[in-house]
Amino acid sequence: MLLIVSPAKTLDYETPSITTKYTQPAYLTHSQALIQCAQQYSVSDISRIMAVSDKIARLNVQRFAEWHTPFTPENAKQAVLAFKGDVYSGLDAETLTASDFQFAQ
Template sequence: MIAVISPAKSLDYERAPPPCTPTRPRFSEEAETLAKACSRLSRKRLAELIKISPALAKLNADRYRGFADAPERPALFAFAGDVYVGLDAYSLDEEAVAYAQDHLRMLSGLYGLLRPLDAIRPYRLEMGTRWAPGDRSGRDRLTDWWGDRIARALGEELGAEGSGVILNLASEEYWAAVDKFVPAGAGVIAVDFREGPDARFVSFHAKKARGMMARWVVEHRIQDPAALPGFDADGYRHDAQASTPDRLRFVRA
């Protein structure tokens, strides 16, 4: 089973990652192509596209213009958003990180598909951005540019891993890059996290819970999907009545 999560808008390039050997992203050339295209956008246009403040637009414009010389670090230790608070990568032991390298994947607007130890440079580019290099119509999205490449790569990795099952812990925005092109024969299991007796959806808690479940999978070396209802971190419990075989619900009272 391969678990798939989203990246994060927040980055952490200050804290030193633990000793590890970085790997090269599968789509590093595509990332460079996208970074060059982004470097030609004005700050104003960049701010409009990814809906950020002028200060963040300047930061990211500078990042893209100096992309080739920017520092790299493993993706697992580069992202710092809510999902990664739940994942808490810095407290994983070496064996768990090694398992994650084979069984955890991150979707990325810039890098497409990442393994945890793939070395990445700082960036900000959401998968749902209404922009694509070379698009003159103004109607394309970044997902149009990626097409089926990400899903095909994920399919190849599923074949190598052997289970044929994807645990979808990604947001809808990022899963859209895979959804239409899910490899034939692959099983997809989505997870729905809810809060309280009325089973409310709370985005912040759901993001953190996705990270916690990704951690649980790699710590316990979960390979059989039948074991997934056993997830119980931070008070979450499987709601069998509200679940289906391809969509599991967990509720925290």
């Protein structure tokens, strides 16, 4: 299955994951380079570049600062379960079965 969705501004890292299965990002080296670049920006820079409010910019600056590898269930969450918003409410990822997650991987 090939699924392309837009990233969400709202993320849920508080609700426990319904599965223990996870994978590492395919382009982790590229992600690390982007995060290292983003970590150099101030809240006002992020607000301007991303066209978001100062509140969301502060949250992202915090996320950039806390980002580190390796990703584990203790410091990360599967994107399909972390992303929230209109696109993801239709997906209803919390109802996926173990075989659904296996197929989606």
